[in-house]
Structures are given as structure tokens and as C-alpha cells.
Amino acid sequence: MTKQSLPSMDCPWGFLDGIKVAVDPWFWALCLSDMRWLRNQVVAPFTEELVFRACMLPMLVPCAGPSRAIFTCPLFFGVAHFHHVIELLRFRQGTISGIFLSAVFQFSYTAVFGAYTAFIFLRTGHLAGPVLCHSFCNYMGFPALSTALEHPHRLIVLSFYVLGVLLFLLLLFPMTDPHFYGWPTPICSLDSTQPGSLCS
Template sequence: MEFAVSCVSGVLSCFVLALAYVGSLYLWTSKFSRNHPSTIKRRFFSVLLVTLAAPPYVWLWANNTDKGYSLWEWLGIRTAGIGAAAVLPLVLTMILFLGPIVMVFYDGISSYFDLNLLKSEVSSSLWWRNYWVAPFTEEFVFRACMLPLLISCLGFSKAVFICPLFFGVAHIHHVIERLRFQGRVLSNPSYMCQRIFFLHCISVFQFCYTTVFGAYTAFLFLRTGHLVAPVICHSFCNLMGFPAFGEISSYGQPRSSIISIAFVAGLIAFIFLLFPMTSSSFFNNKVYAGFI
């Protein structure tokens, strides 16, 4: 199986996938917010249906010949090199998050291993969404299923930066829910306008952040040829959240200086290790080796 999709067809097919994923979230009418257990459980069902339908959809665009690789290999689901794909990209991402990890250490790492707290979190639908369902379904649909449709005409560099735009735009829908639920309790028109402007700023920031993050996980997928690499890193980034740069000064000296150094050192080390730690030779990546 091989892919030889035109750029127009590739972009349109990815748009359909993104529309199907986001649209599935709104199949259900609910008076509750996106974080309510009933909303989360319903959305689990709908996004899993889209995830199951995505591979046959991608298969329709393939040249089904005896040459090339299987559909599952194109989608990054294979065993060769999976151990390295599960570990090396995660270590690389942890290096990038060296500053936040030092902050966690100063906050008291024992709080992150509280068994009672962990049990309560694991039993919640919010935990399953943030660390399992969302990372897997988003990386599968927005990376594993889209990149094979784009890379044959765009090449490695362009595909890495075009593909995450669908991911970034797909997160803008969050502003709709914020406005819908906050609009019920905001009666002052002036204050309402301020809140709308603020929420739009949040959405723009979220678009930029998710697009950059999507470019990174697209890079990991193509370099490793494994779905597990971006999924694990996605889950880890959801756990860490966006780095709290504004809180560095609150730790006092010398901790704030140590944290600042950790941020800079982590970024520098990440830049130098980005390509060496994602070499295709570690992951037996033959599927996308010709593109990178």
C-alpha cells in the first residue's frame, strides 16, 4: 500500500477528518459543561466511533498495491522499535520540561504519589479523558491518519507544520462552550464584552500553543514511525500543563534562580538532542525514512 495523494485532496481529506472529530463532540445536546461526567462519557463514545472510522477512510485514499507497507504501518501501529518509541521521545520531552519538573520537586513530589488522591483521580472520567482517551484519539486522528495523506505531496517539513493547523483550529471550539456557559450568568453588558474579549484571547493563545505542540508530535510520529511516541508525550504534557513562568519568582532565592536555569538548560539540551534522540535507526522506521 502506498499514498500518492494530491495536495488539494490531502488537505480536503484532513479537513473532513477534523470536522468529523470536532462535530462528534456536538452530537449530544447537554445542559452541562464539557467537564461534566455525563458530557465526557457521551463524548468518549462519539470520538471513539470517529477513531474507528478513520482508518477505513484513510484506506480509501491509498493505492492498494502489493508494494509499500500495510495501512497499520502507515498509521504507526507496529511492534518493531516500539520500546524505544515509548521511552526516548518521553525522555526528550521531559528534558524540555526540566524547569516545570524542578518546580514539582520544590512543591513536594510526594503529593503527586498520594495513593488516595491517585485512586480518586483514576476513577474519574476527567482523568481518563485527559490522560488516555484525548491523547490517543487526537494523536490517532490528527497525526497518524492525517500525515500519510499529506506527506506524499508536501514532504516532511511542510507536513509537520501544515498538519497541526487542523489540530489547532479544532481546539477553537472550546470558546463556544465558554461563552455559552458564562453567558448564562453574566448580565452586565459591559462586563460581558470584556469577558468575550478575554475568552477570545484565551482561544487565540490555545490555538497557537496547540499548533506548536501538534507540530512537535507530528515530528515525533514521522521520525519514529510509531503512534505510541506522540500519544505518551501528549499524555505527559497534559499532566504537566503549560509551564507556569509567572510563578517562578514566588519560590524565592535561590530556588527561583535554579528553576530559571533549569528552564534554559532544558530548552538548550532539547534543541541539541531533538534530532539525535529521534533518529529513525532507533525505531526501525522504514515507512517514513524516505521522507526524513
């Protein structure tokens, strides 16, 4: 397979090439001079997590409890991304039904992602985790499932997708154990009810 015929999800770089780029100061200077990169990787993750996790969760937890707050907060986060619909409609970038379906899809995955980062913030009590996850998610984008299905080694690729999901689910609670981060975490101490399994 030549370099030109590589599927879009295959990276022609090796692991060491990636490390060299990551430690190259010119690479970071280029990134820091790109306003879109700054918006997507720094400003948006920090400001959105500050507002929707660090500010909103402490207000929701005393009223709704930790579990309900984790699933309520992302609804606001998802709605906050509807401005993309206005942009698409304004610049006529698609049909109305296509734009609507895109908005529903984006709302769905931003709400799920918001629940995940709310969970991290609740369990760790730190904003750094959600901000880094948000930045990483913005960088990686939505998984290229259609490309994985077309990959010549799709069984291997899909197996790693499944393995990743299983490891994620298996390690979610152990890696966010509040005892690692100074139990009880500040957000859990706001819960007026008996702390549930999310806070312990």
C-alpha cells in the same frame, strides 16, 4: 518556610514519596475511576494523536513532503481546540476579548505542540511517543512561568527552565533518529520526493 507558605510550584513531597505514589495500586484505581483523568490522560491523547498524526500525516506527506506536513497538520489540531471558545462563550466565562485572546494563545501552543508530536511520529514511525507526550503535556499543563518569576529562588528555577530547553533542543534529533526505529520509517517512505533531513 512553612508548608503553607510554599510557592505553588514547590511540591512538599520528596522523590521517594513520588515513587511510592506512582507504584501504589490505589492511586491508579482512583485515577482510573475519574472520568476527567481518563479523558485528559488516556482518551484525548490517544484519539487526537490517532486522528491528527496517524491518519492525517500519511495523507499530507505525499502531497506536501515531510517538512511542510509537520507544520500543516498542527494547524488542523489547533483549530480542533476552538471548541473551548464555544464553551467559554456559552457559559459566559469571561469577556469576549479575553476569550478571544485565550483562544489565540491556546491555538498557538497547541499548534506548536502538534508540530512537535508530528515530528516525533514522522521520525519514529510509532504512535506511542506522541500519545505519551500528549498525555504528559495534559498532565503538566503550560509551564508556570509567572510563578517561576515570583519564586524566592527564581534565578535557579529559571536556570533549570533554560537548561531544559537547551537539552530538549540538543537531544531532539539524536533521540528521534529514524535508524533507532527502523529506517525508513513508514511515514517517510510515503514521501515521493527525495527524503529530507527530517527522514534521515
